[in-house]
Each structure stands twice: as C-alpha cells, then as structure tokens.
Amino acid sequence: DAKTTQPPSMDCAEGRAANLPCNHSTISGNEYVYWYRQIHSQGPQYIIHGLKNNETNEMASLIITEDRKSSTLILPHATLRDTAVYYCIVRPYTGGFKTIFGAGTRLFVKA
Amino acid sequence: GAVVSQHPSWVICKSGTSVKIECRSLDFQATTMFWYRQFPKQSLMLMATSNEGSKATYEQGVEKDKFLINHASLTLSTLTVTSAHPEDSSFYICSATPGQLENEKLFFGSGTQLSVL
Numbered sequence: 001d002a003k004t005t006q007p008p009s010m011d012c013a014e015g016r017a018a019n020l021p022c023n024h025s026t027i028s029g030n031e032y033v034y035w036y037r038q039i040h041s042q043g044p045q046y047i048i049h050g051l052k053n054n055e056t057n058e059m060a061s062l063i064i065t066e067d068r069k070s071s072t073l074i075l076p077h078a079t080l081r082d083t084a085v086y087y088c089i090v091r092p093y094t095g096g097f098k099t100i101f102g103a104g105t106r107l108f109v110k111a
Numbered sequence: 112g113a114v115v116s117q118h119p120s121w122v123i124c125k126s127g128t129s130v131k132i133e134c135r136s137l138d139f140q141a142t143t144m145f146w147y148r149q150f151p152k153q154s155l156m157l158m159a160t161s162n163e164g165s166k167a168t169y170e171q172g173v174e175k176d177k178f179l180i181n182h183a184s185l186t187l188s189t190l191t192v193t194s195a196h197p198e199d200s201s202f203y204i205c206s207a208t209p210g211q212l213e214n215e216k217l218f219f220g221s222g223t224q225l226s227v228l
Contacts, residue, residue: 041202
C-alpha cells in the first residue's frame with residue numbers, strides 16, 4: 001500500500017503558486033520523499049525528491065517538515081501546462097526500491 | 112535527464128494473441144526495471160519488479176504466466192501479455208533505475224496503450 005495521502009484534487013490560478021500537500025506520517029528515517037507528475041496518457045515525470053532538507057530545482061521546491069511526517073510541493077508560477085496528476089511517493093530503502101503510487105492529486109491550473 | 116524508451120506506444124490486437132512491449136534504458140544501465148499498468152482515471156499499479164539476469168518478482172494478484180517479463184540485459188526488459196483478452200486492455204508503463212542507492216531516481220517510459228478486441 002502507498003504510504004502517503006494527498007487531497008484528490010486542487011485548483012490553482014495561472015501564474016500563482018501551487019502548493020500541493022502530502023502526508024507521510026509513517027515515513028522511516030532513511031526513506032526519501034519523491035514527487036512525480038503524470039500528464040494525461042504519458043508516463044510519469046520526475047519532479048524533485050528530498051530526505052529532510054528543503055530542496056529546489058528548476059521545476060519546483062520541496063518543503064519537508066522537521067518531523068518529516070508531511071511535505072509540500074510548490075510550483076512557484078503555475079502554468080496551464082502544469083495541469084496533471086501529482087504523486088507524492090515515499091520510496092523504501094529495501095525491497096528492491098519498488099515504488100508504489102497512491103491516488104495522487106489532480107491539479108487543475110485555470111486561466 | 113536519463114531516457115527510457117518504450118515501444119510500441121499503442122497496439123491493437125485480437126483476443127487470444129500475444130503482445131510484447133519493450134522497455135529500453137537509452138543512456139544508463141538499469142539494474143532494476145518495474146512494470147505498471149494503469150486503468151482510466153486510476154493510479155499506476157505495480158505489476159512486477161525485474162532485475163537483470165534473474166526472475167521477475169510479481170505483485171500479489173498478478174499472474175506470472177499471463178504477464179511474462181524478461182530482463183535479459185542491463186538496458187532491455189520486455190513484457191509479454193500472453194493470450195490477451197479484452198480485460199487486459201490497459202495502459203502499461205515501464206520504469207527503470209540505474210542503481211540501488213536509496214536516492215536514485217526512477218525514470219519512466221512513455222507508456223503503451225493496449226487494446227484487445
């Protein structure tokens with residue numbers, strides 16, 4: 001089973017920041033938090049990942065709480081092309097690193 | 112970034128025939144590859160994990176004789192849907208990772224839409 005919970009859907013205005021929350025209260029000490037997104041009928045696209053420090057790259061920022069039980073993905077200036085399903089995943093250290101997807105959050109960016 | 116190529120993008124076949132889907136890592140060696148299937152408006156469901164040179168590990172409820180996985184090289188894994196039936200119609204996605212470190216990224220193919228008539 002997926003170890004994360006996310007809201008099923010969110011709306012965001014174009015040009016505004018999109019803040020997507022994720023709860024992973026049972027995360028273990030050496031498990032990373034990964035974010036992927038899937039645009040309709042395509043394979044998932046890697047966005048960002050982190051362990052305990054906040055991370056930023058050209059696509060997004062990842063804010064992880066100090067207790068690591070939750071995180072937020074931030075798309076600083078959402079565009080219409082950011083409309084997708086966003087998946088927050090906790091990746092296990094053992095078990096072949098298999099990645100289990102939860103239901104994700106369907107983000108609608110509106111003009 | 113790393114590229115995972117998946118072919119074909121879509122396939123239509125008659126019921127009872129077999130279909131092979133290829134997944135290639137183009138610029139890295141993939142020690143582990145994963146196969147997923149996805150039904151409309153649902154999340155990805157992990158089917159199996161394949162490691163180069165060894166038998167695949169199937170998730171509970173996935174028929175290993177129905178979905179044959181071969182990972183003969185570090186850059187190629189194949190999924191064969193044997194004796195396909197309409198209920199096997201789905202979006203199949205492969206993914207690959209170059210290593211065993213806990214912070215390795217997972218790279219995904221573009222998916223294969225299978226329609227069984």
